[in-house]
Amino acid sequence: MAALPKFIGERVRRREDPRLITGTGTYVDDIKLPGMLHAAVMRSPYAHAKINSVDLSRARNHPGVIMALSGEDIGDKIGSLPCVAPAQHVPVHPVLARGKVRFVGEPVAIVVAENPYVARDAIDLINVEFDPLPAVVDVEKALESGAPLVHEEFGTNLVTRAEVTSPGFEKAMAEAQRTLKFRLINQRLTPTMMEPRAVLANWERGYKQLTLWSSTQIPHLLRSQLADMLKLPENKIRVIAPEVGGGFGAKLNVYPEEALCAYLSMELNRPVKWIETRRENMAATTHGRDHVTYVEVGFKNDGTITAIKAKFFCDMGAYLHLLTPAIPGFTGLMATGCYKIAGLSFEQNLVFTNKMATDAYRGAGRPEATYLIERTVDMVAAELGMDPAEVRRKNFIPKDAFPYTTPVGLQFDSGNYEAALDKALEMVGYQKLRQEQAEAAKKGRYIGIGLSTYVEICGIGPSALLPPKLKGGGWESATIRIEPDCKVTVLTGTSPHGQGEETTFAQIAADAFGVDVDDVTVIHGDTAVVQYGIGTFGSRTTALGGTAVLMAAQKLQDKMKKIASHMMEVPPEQLIFTNRTIALASDPSKSIPLQKVVEAAYGYKQPIPGVEPGLDANAFYEPSGCTFPFGAHVCVVEVDPETGVVKVLRYVAVDDCGKIINPLLVDGQIQGGIAQGLGQALYEETVYDENGQLVTASLMDYAVPKATMVPRFELANTVTPTHINPLGVKGVGEAGTIGSTPAVVNAVIDALKPFGIRHLDMPLKPEKIWRAIQQAKQTMKG
Amino acid sequence: MKISGEHLLPAAQEQVWALLDDPARLARLVPGVQKFNIVAPDEFEGTMTVAVAAVKGTYTGHIKIDEKRQPEYYKASFDGKGAQGFIRGTGTLELEPKGQEQTLVRYAADVQIGGPIMQVGQRMLESVAKRMLNDFFAAAETELKGGTNQS
Numbered sequence: 001m002a003a004l005p006k007f008i009g010e011r012v013r014r015r016e017d018p019r020l021i022t023g024t025g026t027y028v029d030d031i032k033l034p035g036m037l038h039a040a041v042m043r044s045p046y047a048h049a050k051i052n053s054v055d056l057s058r059a060r061n062h063p064g065v066i067m068a069l070s071g072e073d074i075g076d077k078i079g080s081l082p083c084v085a086p087a088q089h090v091p092v093h094p095v096l097a098r099g100k101v102r103f104v105g106e107p108v109a110i111v112v113a114e115n116p117y118v119a120r121d122a123i124d125l126i127n128v129e130f131d132p133l134p135a136v137v138d139v140e141k142a143l144e145s146g147a148p149l150v151h152e153e154f155g156t157n158l159v160t161r162a163e164v165t166s167p168g169f170e171k172a173m174a175e176a177q178r179t180l181k182f183r184l185i186n187q188r189l190t191p192t193m194m195e196p197r198a199v200l201a202n203w204e205r206g207y208k209q210l211t212l213w214s215s216t217q218i219p220h221l222l223r224s225q226l227a228d229m230l231k232l233p234e235n236k237i238r239v240i241a242p243e244v245g246g247g248f249g250a251k252l253n254v255y256p257e258e259a260l261c262a263y264l265s266m267e268l269n270r271p272v273k274w275i276e277t278r279r280e281n282m283a284a285t286t287h288g289r290d291h292v293t294y295v296e297v298g299f300k301n302d303g304t305i306t307a308i309k310a311k312f313f314c315d316m317g318a319y320l321h322l323l324t325p326a327i328p329g330f331t332g333l334m335a336t337g338c339y340k341i342a343g344l345s346f347e348q349n350l351v352f353t354n355k356m357a358t359d360a361y362r363g364a365g366r367p368e369a370t371y372l373i374e375r376t377v378d379m380v381a382a383e384l385g386m387d388p389a390e391v392r393r394k395n396f397i398p399k400d401a402f403p404y405t406t407p408v409g410l411q412f413d414s415g416n417y418e419a420a421l422d423k424a425l426e427m428v429g430y431q432k433l434r435q436e437q438a439e440a441a442k443k444g445r446y447i448g449i450g451l452s453t454y455v456e457i458c459g460i461g462p463s464a465l466l467p468p469k470l471k472g473g474g475w476e477s478a479t480i481r482i483e484p485d486c487k488v489t490v491l492t493g494t495s496p497h498g499q500g501e502e503t504t505f506a507q508i509a510a511d512a513f514g515v516d517v518d519d520v521t522v523i524h525g526d527t528a529v530v531q532y533g534i535g536t537f538g539s540r541t542t543a544l545g546g547t548a549v550l551m552a553a554q555k556l557q558d559k560m561k562k563i564a565s566h567m568m569e570v571p572p573e574q575l576i577f578t579n580r581t582i583a584l585a586s587d588p589s590k591s592i593p594l595q596k597v598v599e600a601a602y603g604y605k606q607p608i609p610g611v612e613p614g615l616d617a618n619a620f621y622e623p624s625g626c627t628f629p630f631g632a633h634v635c636v637v638e639v640d641p642e643t644g645v646v647k648v649l650r651y652v653a654v655d656d657c658g659k660i661i662n663p664l665l666v667d668g669q670i671q672g673g674i675a676q677g678l679g680q681a682l683y684e685e686t687v688y689d690e691n692g693q694l695v696t697a698s699l700m701d702y703a704v705p706k707a708t709m710v711p712r713f714e715l716a717n718t719v720t721p722t723h724i725n726p727l728g729v730k731g732v733g734e735a736g737t738i739g740s741t742p743a744v745v746n747a748v749i750d751a752l753k754p755f756g757i758r759h760l761d762m763p764l765k766p767e768k769i770w771r772a773i774q775q776a777k778q779t780m781k782g
Numbered sequence: 783m784k785i786s787g788e789h790l791l792p793a794a795q796e797q798v799w800a801l802l803d804d805p806a807r808l809a810r811l812v813p814g815v816q817k818f819n820i821v822a823p824d825e826f827e828g829t830m831t832v833a834v835a836a837v838k839g840t841y842t843g844h845i846k847i848d849e850k851r852q853p854e855y856y857k858a859s860f861d862g863k864g865a866q867g868f869i870r871g872t873g874t875l876e877l878e879p880k881g882q883e884q885t886l887v888r889y890a891a892d893v894q895i896g897g898p899i900m901q902v903g904q905r906m907l908e909s910v911a912k913r914m915l916n917d918f919f920a921a922a923e924t925e926l927k928g929g930t931n932q933s
Contacts, residue, residue, distance in 0.1 A: 045867050045897030104896065124865030132870070279901060691894055697901030 004579050007507035007517050011664040014500045015517075025243040028198035028213045033271040036200075037066055039261060040119035041274070042109040042126045043284065044101035047135035047354040047692020048148065051099060051108070051128060058125035059111055064118035066268060068111045068126070071096035078259045079229040081319070084469035085326035087350065088161075089154040093319045095229075095256035101130070102150055102318035103355050104694045105283030107256050112264050112272055135354040135692035139292055139315040142351045150318050150352035159316050159325055159350035164332060166407030172307035172343025176298025180379055185761040186368045188290035188315065188686040189679075190696065191361045192704050193497075195245025196276035197285055201261035205269050211238045214258055217251045218535035219495050223527050224471040225254045225322075230262055241525035244497035248676075249360030250286045251497060252537040253322045282697050287686055288361020290315035291328065291368050297376050298343075303386050303394040307343030310335055310372065314350050317357035324357050325350050326467055330365025330457060333408055337373035338417045338455040338630055339395035344407045354692040360537060362676055363734045366456040367741055374452045374742030375759070378749065382758055388746070389430065392421060392453050412455065412628045413722045413730075416656070420718050421453055424632035424654040427714055433636065441754060446639040447649070448751025452743035455630040458657075458731025459543030459724070461623030474623060476544035477533045478552040480509060481616040482560075484602045486580075486595045488513060488520040490552075493533015494545035495525040499733065500668070501541055504661045505549050508727070512553035513594065514577035531618060539731030542661060543627050547725040551619035559611060563597050566608050627722045627730035631655035633674075633743040639751040644770030646682055646748055648711040653739065656718040658730035666732050667715055673736015674713060679705045680737075681744035685763050703763075756780070785911050786890040789919045793926040795879040798887065799853035801925060802875060811921040813914050816840070824850070830862075834903035834910045839866030853877060867897020889915070 019025045054070040074096050081093040097108050109126050113119035134148040141147055142157040150157055166172075173179075200213040210232060216222050219239040227234045244251065257274045264272045276285070296309040314328040332346040363370075377395070381388040397404050399416040406412065430449075437447045460466065463473025477493035490509050494501060506520035523529060534540075561572035564582040568575075568590070576585045583591035600606070604613040636650040653670055660666050683703035687695040696702040721728030741762070748764050749757065755776035760768060791798050801807060805826050809818035818828040824847035831840045843862025850856040854877050861870035873891035880886050895907060903910070 045863075045900075047896075104901075130868075279898070283901070691896070693896050693900045693904075695900075695904055700902075701905070 004514065004516055007510045008661050010507070010662065012503055012507055012517055012662055013664065015503045015506065016500060020243070027195060027243045027245060028200050028215050029275050031200055031213055031242070033200070033202055036271040036273055037112045037114065037268065038116040038119045039110055039112050039257070039264060039272055039274040040116065040123050041107045041257065041280070042111070042123045042128070043280070044097065044104060044106040044108055046101055046130050046132055047104050047137070047688070048133040048150070049101050050131035050133060051097060051101060052131055053129045054109055055127040056109060058127070059122040062118065062122045062125055064114040065122045066112045066114065067264065068109060068122065069096070070109045071098035074263070078263050081256060081259070082225050082228070082254055082322060083320035083324060085320070085323050085467045087159050087320060087325040089151065089159050090320055091151045095259050104692060105280065105356060106318070107284070110260050110264070112268065116275070137353055137355065137688050137690060137692050139290070139313045139351045139353060142353050143349065150354060157352040159320065159352055162348045163346070164408055165345040166343055169307060169343035169345045169407070173298045173309065175300070176306045177300045178383065179296055179298050180383055181294070181296045182379060182759060184293045184295060184372060184375060186289045186291040186293065186371055187680070187762055188358065189288045189361060189684050190282050190686045190702055191248040191250035191285065191288055192702070193246030193248055193250060196278060196281035197251065197255060197257065198275045199257050199261045200271060200273045201265040202271040203262070203265040203269060209236050209238065210262055210266065211240065212258065212262055213240045213242060215244045215251060216241050217244065217247045217495060217497050217537055219525050219527050220493065220532050221470070221472055221535055222254055222258065226259060226262060229259045238526070238528040240527070241495045247497040248362040249288065249364055249537060252360050252535065253286055278699065279697055282702060283694050284356060286321050286357050286359035286361070287317070288358055288364070289368060289680070290358050291331065293372055295372060295376055297380060299380050301384065303380065303384055303391040305339060305341050305377070305380060305395050307345070308335055308341055308373070308376065310346040312346065312348045314348060315353050315355065315358060316350050317353060317355045319357050321357040321359045323467065324359045327358065327360055327365045328368070331368040331372070333410055334366055334369035334457065335372055336406055337370060338397060338415065338453055339373070340397045340401070341395065342407060355688055362673065362737045363456070364538065366734065367677065367680070367738045370452065370454045370456065370738050371742045371745070374454065374746065378746045379758065382753070388451050389421065389425060392451065393418060411625055413625060413724050414720050415455065415628060415630050416718065416720050417453055417455070417630055420630060420654045420656055421632040423716060423718060424634050424652050427654070427716060428634045428636065428650060428652045430634070446641055446751040446754065448637045448639065448747040448749065450635045450637070450743045450745065450747025450750055452633045452739050452746065453630070454633070454735070454739040455628050456735060456738045457626045458539035458629055459623055459627045460538050460540065461544065461626060463622060465626070472532070472534045474544070475534065475620050476540065476548045477531050477618070477620045478545065478548035479531055479616060479618045480549065480552040480556050482513070482556065482598055484598060486515070486519070486598045488515060490520060490522045490549055491530045492522060492524045492545050492549065493530060494536045494541045495533065496536050496541065499536060499541055500665045501545065504542060504665060505546060507661055508546055508549045509553055512550065512557060512577065514579055514581065515594065539629070539733035539735070541733070542727070542729045543725055543731045544621060544623060546661065546727055546729060548619050548621040550727060551621050552617045555617035555619060556615060559615065559617065560597050560601070562611050563600050563608055564592055567596070567600065568592055623724055625724050627658065627724050629655070629657045629730040629732065629735050631735060631739050633739040635740070635743040635747040637744070637747040637751055639748060639769060641773055644766035644768070644773065646764060646766070646769065648678070648744070650714065651711045652714045653736070654716045654718060655732065655735050655739070656720050657732035657735060658722045659719060659728035660717065661727070661729065663717070666717065669732045670715055670736040671713055673734060673738070674740040675705055675710045677737040677740030678710065678744050681741045681762055681764060683709070683763050683765070783893045783895060783907060784891070785893060785908070787915065788886055788888045790880065791885050791887055791919070791922060791926060792883060793885060794882055795853055795877050795885045797926060798877055798885040801922065802856070803852070807925070811918055811925060813917045832910070834899050835906045837866050837899050837902050839864045839899060841869065843869070867895065867899035870894050
């Protein structure tokens, strides 16, 4: 038999894809159970209104309707939706509104019917008497006295105010020779995953057991929260996340429909399914970002940035979802980026408004931080007339300064920021490009070059860094079984929603046991099958879940080495796994087939002293710290001054996510991430009007970039391993989104430099650019 | 949403006022009106069907004349709701004589719209409103000329 290759580091194709692209995977809506009923939700058309009455009689009498319930009918039978992150004011969050609605799309009533069409029709028969109240939509005005209150009981719309000032901040700011002050808007975004949310609940009366299929990123955490809300023991709830068609953080949550379907199934003793429509998804699945930030930067004439001061107004929406108030925390803490800036001070105002809640969205707090600091660096460069690349070099944390402690106490594990920038500039041909830009300018063409050098946080741990009320920490789990036929089963506590860990974890396990990647099956997303795990978010899968796989593999290797040692009569520490054998490290020709060891473990015909039968091992990996991936992105654009249209000419991204398990998947994550970051920079914007009506409620009005709007990417990596985990990996799921947005905006602003334009807020739509150009022309004439 | 505009009707001010001040007659001219009841002096109830983009819905509404200055001005408030959302707001009508034979009608409304009709149709709302107004004025012209109204 030919020797097996090593799989870690190889471009192994995603083993998930054949079933996904041939339509043979199973999503929640593909599951059909006998006697299954269908739910539809009636939602508030008002941003803010008193509910005077809910009349369900016509809906209940409609043929085919089984049950219809309002918030008052539910009462306290289902507990409040959870927010585990700390905040001064945490409102009760009912699964169906009671007394008052607080955002457009808030669930008011639910109907269960024999088929989904009847359920939808019956929604139209519900008569709710609303008494409209003035809505509060603007995050800053919400804090003015006299503003309508989203939750009267708190007497304010302020959720929490937090202030952090690094030691020596005042001194650092005093050392500045110049300062700049400006205001940045990081607009609200709609995560727009391909598969909207989906729930199927099945209460098996005889077993007193609930099975809940949900399109979620966190089956175990969801199970724990549902157990609380429904007052059921955790071992009587089985949550299954089958194929999940994307989430981007918005499925890192607990939603009303999950608890409602469970409750209705228990009431009716029949399965109940609810499938979210796109319009519901846009109104009632968490949004992301939505900060208004006042920045003050202190710097010297040579470009050295000494201090940054920021005041954030962060729009939380009407309720606090699972992690809503925790997300902006990353923004303040990461506001100094990859730079050695001595002083940082920030004030964070988290604010209630009459909108859908914000929560994690790809990057979750770090894109906002990166946008802040990367726009700031370019503002400083423009003010001093310096090359933005030089200002970055001047301020980088030097590569020999790691582990580096930031002014607010974060520990950066490893980094080499200048190397990533050098590589990106070399790939794009920076010097030549600047000359071309100057040449083009003479011909009346507006070319812009934008840089972004980012650093972000992944694999968040140790557990003490996670919210105290979260059941579960920063760790992750894995179980590995070697089956009697020598095939390997990996059970991972992370639960993917498109990341491809069936491939990457198989690569890790295959190398550990010297088997083929196709000998490994990775199982996930079923709480009755898999040991407790945390889930997929915060680019944690490989760094934490992958390490847990490696640790479980090592435990199992130890056991198998003991068995092989007994059979081969050599010390276990001299043995290695290679090519489906356990062999002597010094002479791999002296080996025993893995199959023989497996047979000995399962057959156990000859007891092995000190070794139990069977072959499985379990590991829970608790990280000692976070990892900090980084990179350098360069975007080249041309702006048409007649129309304001931005064309992306080139996009170069050099990302350093530590060691790479699968370069193909890393490229995929970066490409998708850049597309989303570019979407924020140029197109996407979730808009509520002054009455709190959601204007971008469909994909006709919310502009997700299409394939023709996304450029070809020129991708490369530098590899700076981390010491935090034995794989040396950092994480890459959000890096593209984090790095790209400021690169694109910096490029557009660079292109508009001849007009004297220093800043425009995102999204940089043609109309906005065109107006700015017209205004600039007027000013120039005047 | 704010809507305003003007339309020249081919009739004397008194005639136009008489039409606009006769709710039952007026209701026949508004496109999509299905039911119309006078519940009190200057207070009406009714249902009408409106299609905005893909969202066709029937709305049950209530209109109240808040202020009236014969023969030149009135102000009304309205609210309507249906499965496809709600509409509420205030509107004014002003009549200005243009000679013996013509009257200029100036209208202005401040309208709040919500629900699916807003979420799907907001880009079309203004043009739908304009079209309905045009239909209304065309019907009014026919009525004032003594023709039969088909709406």
